[in-house]
Amino acid sequence: SLSAGPEPLREPAEPAALRALVEKALARHGADAPNVAAIADTVLAAERDGSESHGLFRLPAYIRAIDLGVINPTARPRRIDGPEGAVVIDGDGGVAPAAYAIGLPAVAETAERLGTGVLAVKNTRHFAALWHEVEYLAERGLAGFACTANFPYLAPAGGKRPFFGTNPLAFAYPRADAPPVVFDLAASAMARGDIMIAGRDGRQVPPGVGIDANGEPTTDPAEILAGAQLPFGGHKGSAIALMVELLAGGVVGEVFSDEAPLNEAGVPPGGVFVLALSPEKIGGPGTLARADAFLARLAAEPGVRLPGARRHKNRARGGPLMVQSALLATVRLLAGE
């Protein structure tokens, strides 16, 4: 909960019209059809689900990164050699969702066949939320885990300067007659996008979110962005961030956050690690039904909701999206309107 500040002006936008605008802006900056589709899908799905920090808000930075040559807007990701059980993709310097177009179906097929599958995406730019990829797997009856590192933004437990990325990780588990259970969270106390939004809207953030460039606690978004973010849960979140570095950088064979070359667009180069598991293949027939009953018991606990439920509720609501007016104006300019 952020401290009160002026609420930015918003206006309704029809999803189809918003999509056309996003596509026009991307195409105008050199993205070709598959890359336009991959970015538009990601941005609009986040906006639709009420995940504002990874929705339309990200589009100007995607475009800035294309203009700066940080994102290849005509990338053609391809599968490269890897051991059985691992799908290794060279993302061709494009956005991760473009690599997923071939990587996710392949890792799902691998997990359905072998029980487990790893997707390692190299040479990619992950700048989005991660629930997208794990939800894809859960919709095919698989449990999914995904994580990615980014830039040195987060001070490790005990540290005073940024070293780890904010290192998000996501997990999804399939359900029989309900949307999958999905959680997706950054290892930082607050997602960087939310700190940026607080700064934009003139709000302070709660204590514990970050430190300034001298390592002193602060609630000022600008000071934190110039200093370091802090992990959630002290040494526990710090350990999670470390694990993400060693999966997305170590196992995938890509850069660690402290090696990632900074760029003006704030779009990190690096790798993505995805794990797909078949509960029915590993646990035996009936495994999914048992978990489904467990999740039903959990959801019936007073005061408890399943992670992912907020987004699924927003999705089911449909209708126009309430978009920040200044952001919409920026996107219109980017589209040449």
Ligand code: NDP
């Ligand atoms: P949040 O703290 O907003 O949410 C974390 C998770 O907890 C969500 O899955 C949410 O589900 C769930 N949750 C929240 N409240 C409850 C509750 N009361 N009961 C049960 N579950 C709950 O996430 P963050 O701010 O940490 O991260 C935001 C996004 O930023 C993520 O999508 C992440 O992938 C992205 N990110 C991407 C980066 C990148 O480099 N690509 C870097 C850092 C972050 P629900 O959605 O249903 O509310």
